[in-house]
Amino acid sequence: MERYKVIKEVGDGTFGSVFRAINKQSDEIVAIKKMKKKYFSWEECINLREVKSLRRMSHPNIVKLREVIRENDTLFFVFEYMECNLYQLMKNRGKPFTEAEVRNWCFQVFHALAHMHQRGYFHRDLKPENLLVTKNVIKIADFGLAREISSEPPYTEYVSTRWYRAPEVLLQATSYNSAVDMWAMGAIIAELFTLRPLFPGSNEADEMYKICSVIGTPDHDTWSDGLCLAESLNFQFPMCERTNLFQLIPSASEEAVSLISWLCSWDPNRRPTASDALQHSFFQPCYYVPPSLRYRSTNFGATPPSGIKGAMEQKSIDRHPIGNNFSGAKLECNNWQTNARASYKTGVQRKLEMDSKVLDNNYVSRNNMKQSQGKLTPRNNYSNLVYNGTTKDTPRVSDVADQLSELSVRSKVNNSRVVSTDMAEGKLASVKATNGGVHYQVPNQVPSNFKAGGWHGQGHGYCYGYDRTDYAEPVYQAPYTRNFPSRKLVSYNHV
């Protein structure tokens, strides 16, 4: 640890205290998380979830673990340093964030989640404190509770901060999945618009009550599994009408409200995946620039297509003066204008409808939410909250891919190169090859886990399927021939 000089403490979580420090050799500013628990062997350390999961993930929107140090049985994680977390930004904010700001952050976070979920991990403790921001870049941190999707249920240990905890976890389901992260995102997005938590329960039963009063009591149509879970706990849901989310989140657009309502679906199976969320109309103005295209773009003399320009500017380098290695993809919304820094000024403190302990607006009190006060017990005497109206989910496919194909056409790096897609669940997708502008129709049997994919036709007999969130390696390939009469891709093979 003598290679680092500690500057000051920047955070104190359940498992560790986090310090801003400087690497004396490289001058790099880092964040050092000093774990509270003692570790008496290396084996214990490298088996930690935080280490195992972070080692497997490399994404521009996941905070980078630089090194792990064990000294005198104390464990230190050295991370890239981020300026602040989303909760701090909200706390110091006088007025709600603009929709463009919210969209830009969420777009990045969903990309990171898609990456993580596809690699078989879910976070389980998403909350504003774990979303770290430097300028307009946001990264997911704190993988202490991350879980491998393939690991065997039951997941019985305590999970996630109450206000962002999915109902299936509140109802003590022993098997749940990445949908818990999507629930948390719904609550976080709403909070970014209002600067108040959407479901600020003061204990687990109150948490469930808060949820019911916003999204309405579940029934057999909306969550039959939940009714069974509740029955097994002898818990009775409070009877509440669904709240009109437009009233609750007045500064949010129809698209934003639709996405929040989709994310906060009772039934985990009906929540969007991160890839689904990225295709929601809320993200229409956003696009993903894969690493390969970003590299080439730096050689352009000509102006790239509109909308993509900002994402390729070299200014991204200035945005990460502390040694972030941003060789990877960059995520942008083309209507992003506001520098998150502007929100550092002090302003209205958010009001939490919480018990006095949690009313303390600081980390310690928010972290106290983690303590499992008031486990769910049967509770029948809720006063009904009656609201009117419902919201309708309107997911649509974005045209991100078209912009990408435009870019690759103009780049002239390889004019037989590819291609794009508009691909939605079970829908017909068009694959456009740049060699002659041929449209290859992809039939309905697109693999279901491929719905957010992009196609990459090489012009020599194969179209490659990429996941839109990860262009590093193709996931599928499909043979095609120019002479194929209907120009249909008829089969798909794993690469």
Ligand SMILES: Nc1ncnc2c1ncn2[C@@H]1O[C@H](COP(=O)(O)OP(=O)(O)OP(=O)(O)O)[C@@H](O)[C@H]1O
């Ligand atoms: N890389 C970083 N750069 C700057 N600040 C950080 C970094 N990592 C963590 N922090 C700060 O420290 C706080 C606590 O970190 P972290 O969530 O990793 O600790 P924890 O003990 O796991 O907390 P929790 O109680 O949420 O589980 C964060 O909310 C954040 O403000």
